[in-house]
Amino acid sequence: MSGEEIVFEAVGPRDVEELAELAGSIWREFWTDRLGSGQTEYMIDRFQSRSAIERDMREHAYDYWLLRSAEDGRVVGYTGGCVEPATNRFFVSKIYLLAAERGKHFASAVVRFYDALCRERGLSAMYLTVNKGNELGIRAYEGNGFAVIDAVETDIGCGFIMDDYIMERRVG
Known part of the structure; x- marks a missing residue:
């Protein structure tokens, strides 16, 4: 297990291009x-592009963070999501790490960051x-306390389907 810490750097309007x-x-x-390519x-354009990130921040109150190594400042990945007031949960939309940083x-x-964020905001759970x-x-x-609560197939257009599990972790 790596003892390396990460720093969560909030993404602002000037950082969106780097994030995309x-x-x-x-x-x-x-x-x-x-x-497949x-x-x-298609999914990069629809969900991960500059315009998609700006839309999510503007229309859905998404927060994004670049993940940096506390040791040397290198970017190791990114994360983002939003509060869903109707369900009193945080939707963890994205946790993505560079290949060289996986397994650390x-x-x-x-997940610990989101757990603290959920407690701070009075939310009962997070899901993804x-x-x-x-x-x-x-x-x-699963190793971080998430459990499958549902399975969904979502038509995202152009003949593409997202075949996903919905996993939830209660905030303790």
Whole structure:
């Protein structure tokens, strides 16, 4: 287990382009072999592009953070999501790490960050969606107290489907 700490750097309007470039890089590296290049590029454009990030921040009150190594300041990934007042939960929309940074327990640090954020905001739980074929992600989330509460297939347009589990973690 790595003892390396991470710093959560809030993404502001001037940081969106850097975030979008990072997202595209991570997505192409991780998802192209799993989903194919067509669906990967479609999903980057629809959910990870500069315009998508700006839309989510403006219209859905998303918060985003770059994840940096506390040791040397290198970017290791990013995360983001939003409060859902109707369910009193935080939707963890994104936790993505660069390939070289996976397996270092950074995702666990992100979950601890969200746990504290949820407590601070008086939320009862956090939840996320994870592709059913993303075994690494599923194991990481289960290891951090998430449990599958549902399975969904979502038509995202252009003939593409997201085949996901919904996983939830109660805030303690």
